Amino acid sequence: MKGRLAVLLPVWAWLLVFVAAPAAILLAIALAEADSGVPPFRLAWSLTGFATLAEDRYYLDAVLTALRIAAMTATGCLLIAYPMAMGIARAAPGRRMLLLALLMLPFWTGFLLRVGAWIGLLRDQGWINGMLMALGITEAPLPLLYSEGAMLVGMVHSYLPFAVLPLFAALLRLDPTLGEAAADLGAGPATAFVTVTLPVTAPAAAAGFLLVFIPAAGEFVIPELMGPPEAQLVGRVLWQEFFQNHDWPVAAALALALLLLLLVPIRLFQRLEARP
Amino acid sequence: MTRGRFVTLAMAAGFAFLWLPILLLVGYAFSADRIPFQWGGFSLRWFAALAADDRVIEAASLSLRIATGAASLAVLLGGAAGWGLARYGRFRGRALFGALIGAPLVLPEVVTGLSLLLLFVALESVTGWPAGRGALTVLLAHATLGAAFVAVVVQARLTETDRSLEEAAMDLGATPFIAFRTITLPLIAPALAAGWLLAFTLSLDDVVIASFVSGPAGTTLPMALFAMLRLGLTPEVNALGAVVVIGVGSVLILAALLLRRSDSR
Numbered sequence: 001m002k003g004r005l006a007v008l009l010p011v012w013a014w015l016l017v018f019v020a021a022p023a024a025i026l027l028a029i030a031l032a033e034a035d036s037g038v039p040p041f042r043l044a045w046s047l048t049g050f051a052t053l054a055e056d057r058y059y060l061d062a063v064l065t066a067l068r069i070a071a072m073t074a075t076g077c078l079l080i081a082y083p084m085a086m087g088i089a090r091a092a093p094g095r096r097m098l099l100l101a102l103l104m105l106p107f108w109t110g111f112l113l114r115v116g117a118w119i120g121l122l123r124d125q126g127w128i129n130g131m132l133m134a135l136g137i138t139e140a141p142l143p144l145l146y147s148e149g150a151m152l153v154g155m156v157h158s159y160l161p162f163a164v165l166p167l168f169a170a171l172l173r174l175d176p177t178l179g180e181a182a183a184d185l186g187a188g189p190a191t192a193f194v195t196v197t198l199p200v201t202a203p204a205a206a207a208g209f210l211l212v213f214i215p216a217a218g219e220f221v222i223p224e225l226m227g228p229p230e231a232q233l234v235g236r237v238l239w240q241e242f243f244q245n246h247d248w249p250v251a252a253a254l255a256l257a258l259l260l261l262l263l264v265p266i267r268l269f270q271r272l273e274a275r276p
Numbered sequence: 277m278t279r280g281r282f283v284t285l286a287m288a289a290g291f292a293f294l295w296l297p298i299l300l301l302v303g304y305a306f307s308a309d310r311i312p313f314q315w316g317g318f319s320l321r322w323f324a325a326l327a328a329d330d331r332v333i334e335a336a337s338l339s340l341r342i343a344t345g346a347a348s349l350a351v352l353l354g355g356a357a358g359w360g361l362a363r364y365g366r367f368r369g370r371a372l373f374g375a376l377i378g379a380p381l382v383l384p385e386v387v388t389g390l391s392l393l394l395l396f397v398a399l400e401s402v403t404g405w406p407a408g409r410g411a412l413t414v415l416l417a418h419a420t421l422g423a424a425f426v427a428v429v430v431q432a433r434l435t436e437t438d439r440s441l442e443e444a445a446m447d448l449g450a451t452p453f454i455a456f457r458t459i460t461l462p463l464i465a466p467a468l469a470a471g472w473l474l475a476f477t478l479s480l481d482d483v484v485i486a487s488f489v490s491g492p493a494g495t496t497l498p499m500a501l502f503a504m505l506r507l508g509l510t511p512e513v514n515a516l517g518a519v520v521v522i523g524v525g526s527v528l529i530l531a532a533l534l535l536r537r538s539d540s541r
Contacts, residue, residue: 084290
């Protein structure tokens with residue numbers, strides 16, 4: 001018992017200070033009143049922060065935009081991830097390792113560098129516009145960067161491996177004779193996919209969707225660097241309230257609102273993970 | 277078209293989407309042109325410019341030190357947490373313990389960053405520590421984040437290892453500590469190493485949490501890179517990308533070769 005205490009006590013202490021206390025402080029500051037002092041709030045039991053969120057349409061729009069963009073990102077990831085996971089799962093074991101390494105290597109090379117690469121491809125003097133103009137397809141550069149499309153491409157690129165891995169794991173467990181049986185019974189490739197592969201891998205697809213959706217809903221960096229100025233996602237608005245407007249209570253209230261909204265997908269994901 | 281051909285083609289397209297931007301980023305690092313992603317003949321001038329950029333070099337060295345410290349702390353904390361979750365059964369407060377250690381896995385980065393900054397501000401105003409924010413506060417935040425990942429990896433590894441080896445050692449008179457050191461530690465060493473590497477990478481890649489909890493004296497490499505990308509792309513970003521991709525790639529190839537050699541023995 002003494003040994004147990006020695007192992008768990010330091011971790012408990014750490015978690016109470018660095019995880020539980022910040023959550024409590026976040027709540028306290030969401031209930032505080034904005035003030036011009038340093039730090040810029042006065043502790044109180046005030047609902048001003050939350051009232052601001054409820055009254056101003058701007059914040060609701062920011063949350064809705066973030067949820068829409070996160071859902072589009074996760075859907076895009078799944079569409080690209082399905083054939084990738086199927087291809088990797090059916091490759092010979094040696095080749096499979098190589099393909100998995102190719103899938104994970106971009107993750108190890110830094111996500112800001114990949115965003116930088118997309119900026120270099122998409123901006124007005126970028127690589128794609130250079131190619132289009134050299135081929136005579138367009139005379140003036142197309143405004144590709146700082147658009148919703150650019151932002152989505154950047155986000156799908158960043159989160160793609162998270163959608164592939166659960167699908168790949170499910171497809172490895174899938175009995176290959178099921179597909180053969182479907183083919184023997186006269187199902188074409190598309191029918192076999194829809195009637196066999198899709199239902200069997202649906203829980204993994206849902207897990208992959210949530211694995212992308214949850215972090216994407218709070219994304220700040222890619223909308224800031226690649227999105228249009230009017231794409232005010234909740235992560236970006238929170239950042240601005242905190243760093244530019246110095247309105248800590250509103251930023252904290254927004255963080256709690258985002259957290260509450262994500263509780264449902266988070267619980268859903270944990271239930272999917274806990275399945276046998 | 278048969279199903280196999282379609283899947284292979286679509287998979288190849290997926291990999292091209294994943295890799296083309298990275299390969300172009302690296303390739304154009306060797307271009308002399310001032311405009312990034314334009315070919316102006318072979319040159320190493322942007323690597324020289326990068327090496328002479330003190331801000332980037334300082335930020336990189338700070339980031340490496342923070343990542344090393346945070347990953348090591350994360351392995352201690354996450355290792356102990358994973359051990360407790362896998363071996364101590366239903367200890368008191370287990371549900372809360374599991375929720376707290378796993379929270380950073382699911383919290384949006386902006387929420388983690390904001391709440392940790394508010395904690396550091398509150399701690400400083402009450403206790404005077406930490407005095408100001410910078411490398412130390414980033415390290416503490418990254419250790420908390422990394423510990424969540426290490427705990428998952430270690431717990432998974434411990435649940436699948438055989439406890440009877442440990443029990444046999446203790447039956448033969450080994451103290452719990454000696455049984456741990458000689459039996460369990462070697463068994464979970466790969467998980468600890470993988471967890472360390474994961475925590476190290478997460479720390480090196482994080483810009484959001486670091487931006488919240490850092491101060492004027494603590495500009496990490498991702499923070500510097502974020503500022504560069506905000507102002508507009510320069511070929512130095514290409515050079516940095518080439519250094520990172522070629523560096524990480526060669527370490528991984530080396531590791532794969534070493535693994536293969538030790539396997540064939």
